[in-house]
Amino acid sequence: GQNIDQPTEMTATEGAIVQINCTYQTSGFNGLFWYQQHAGEAPTFLSYNVLDGLEEKGRFSSFLSRSKGYSYLLLKELQMKDSASYLCAVKAGANNLFFGTGTRLTVIP
Amino acid sequence: GAVVSQHPSRVICKSGTSVKIECRSLDFQATTMFWYRQFPKKSLMLMATSNEGSKATYEQGVEKDKFLINHASLTLSTLTVTSAHPEDSSFYICSAKGRDRQGENYGYTFGSGTRLTVV
Numbered sequence: 620g621q622n623i624d625q626p627t628e629m630t631a632t633e634g635a636i637v638q639i640n641c642t643y644q645t646s647g648f649n650g651l652f653w654y655q656q657h658a659g660e661a662p663t664f665l666s667y668n669v670l671d672g673l674e675e676k677g678r679f680s681s682f683l684s685r686s687k688g689y690s691y692l693l694l695k696e697l698q699m700k701d702s703a704s705y706l707c708a709v710k711a712g713a714n715n716l717f718f719g720t721g722t723r724l725t726v727i728p
Numbered sequence: 729g730a731v732v733s734q735h736p737s738r739v740i741c742k743s744g745t746s747v748k749i750e751c752r753s754l755d756f757q758a759t760t761m762f763w764y765r766q767f768p769k770k771s772l773m774l775m776a777t778s779n780e781g782s783k784a785t786y787e788q789g790v791e792k793d794k795f796l797i798n799h800a801s802l803t804l805s806t807l808t809v810t811s812a813h814p815e816d817s818s819f820y821i822c823s824a825k826g827r828d829r830q831g832e833n834y835g836y837t838f839g840s841g842t843r844l845t846v847v
Contacts, residue, residue, distance in 0.1 A: 721771035
């Protein structure tokens with residue numbers, strides 16, 4: 620089975636940095652995704668890690684440690700529009716993607 | 729880029745009726761389609777996975793007779809909620825994985841979601 624955990628809610632200040640953690644226990648691990656989802660909309664792709672280390676893409680970075688079953692998404696220079704849910708998703712086997720509980724981030728002025 | 733068109737975006741139906749949700753892949757072939765369900769303020773829950781031309785594989789606890797999935801072509805998959813009840817009210821999202829005409833693989837592309845309300 621799959622077990623993917625994230626904090627339920629986080630609050631951060633505009634302009635600051637926030638780190639959203641994700642821990643997982645899964646069989647057949649084949650990569651980890653981070654998605655952003657605004658209320659009532661479909662998720663949009665942010666990052667994909669399959670090897671250990673840090674992937675940087677503009678204001679967003681994602682880190683993976685396969686041995687620890689751990690990933691984080693780092694958001695820098697927070698903007699109000701970054702208020703959204705952030706979903707950690709683990710790819711198990713060839714195709715299936717399983718989502719964590721999601722972290723609702725609120726950015727305050 | 730890859731686009732998945734999902735319709736309808738919103739539907740309200742009476743209890744006991746059936747509702748069909750369509751997902752079409754534009755400009756690429758969706759060899760695999762995933763159907764998710766999302767309750768308010770919760771994450772996506774995988775309901776089933778379907779490969780073109782074969783029967784869908786349902787996750788544990790998902791009733792296959794209630795949630796009928798058809799993936800008859802490489803560009804279209806449908807989810808039919810049969811005999812809908814108020815507890816079926818939810819946000820349903822499809823996600824396609826496939827390849828374009830040049831054989832390039834696409835990652836997971838999500839539809840825009842369907843908000844179903846059963847009254």
